Amino acid sequence: MIRVAVVDDDCLVTESLKTILEASGEIKIVGTGHSAPEAVALFLKERPDVLLTDIRMGESTGIQASKEILQQMPEAVILLLTTFSDDEYIREALALGVKGYLIKQNLSTIVPAIKAVNNGQSVFGTEIVGKLTEILQNTTPKKSNNYQLSEREEAILLEVANGKNNKEIAKALFLSEGTVRNYISQLLEKLEVRDRTQLAIFYYQEYQ
Structure with a gap:
């Protein structure tokens, strides 16, 4: 069973993700949060196998939470889930070493992505992969x-x-x-x- 923490500033999204992930029978949700500070606190408390977090969350971001977590625990496995395929976010995520970056519209890819990053792979949605070459060239x-x-x-x-x-x-x-x-x-x-x-x-x- 993969232990996952879910963080999103929209409570409905958090609950929907919790339902979808637990329905797989392979994932256990060990906690949920709704802000970047909560993401950090939740991760340090529960030490989940994977942290699934939104990026834009009020005054702070999942990128900032990821940075703080990875500074304390470089082995942390973080999967970003967002509605934004912004080049700067992708660039920051890659630089930090997060294990994946997915777009929220493709909910069917989340369970396979969690399993993949838990096995040590990096996972980027098709929209993100399409941007990688341009980002790298710039x-x-x-x-x-x-x-x-x-x-x-x-x-x-x-x-x-x-x-x-x-x-x-x-x-x-x-x-x-x-x-x-x-x-x-x-x-x-x-x-x-x-x-x-x-x-x-x-x-x-x-x-x-």
């Missing part, structure tokens, strides 16, 4: 090589983050497509991520 990277990537691996990671396919990467870096595929497989294994989208997310989080 971000000036900083140097980070905590994972001891080679210069070639870093170059390929950058191209993946820029949304290029294997053929385009091969042409840009004067490599064969087979070599590019091999490098990407190595990156997926070395960075312990499952697909190209997560490679792009990794690039933003480590090189932003």
Whole structure:
């Protein structure tokens, strides 16, 4: 049973989410809240497996709550649920290291998303994934090589983050497509991520 805390400034939304999640038979709601300070207090008290929180909540935000929680507990698993696919919110969420960002309209995706982030995956709704390349391209990277990537691996990671396919990467870096595929497989294994989208997310989080 996955222990989940739910926070949203709309009481009806909170209760609806509680009903939907518990109906799955795989999730136990350990508490609910309606503001960013409540999100922090609830998380620190209950230590849920996953915190599902809204972003815009009165004077504070789920982003601010996430930042405070992650400063105290870097291993915290936070899934943002919002009606806003605002680029700045997405950028802040990625930088903080939250595990997911979903749009409220797609309620059917919430249970699978909670299960995924609880298993260590990152989950971003289709609306968010569509914005990632643009966000990454508009971000000036900083140097980070905590994972001891080679210069070639870093170059390929950058191209993946820029949304290029294997053929385009091969042409840009004067490599064969087979070599590019091999490098990407190595990156997926070395960075312990499952697909190209997560490679792009990794690039933003480590090189932003």
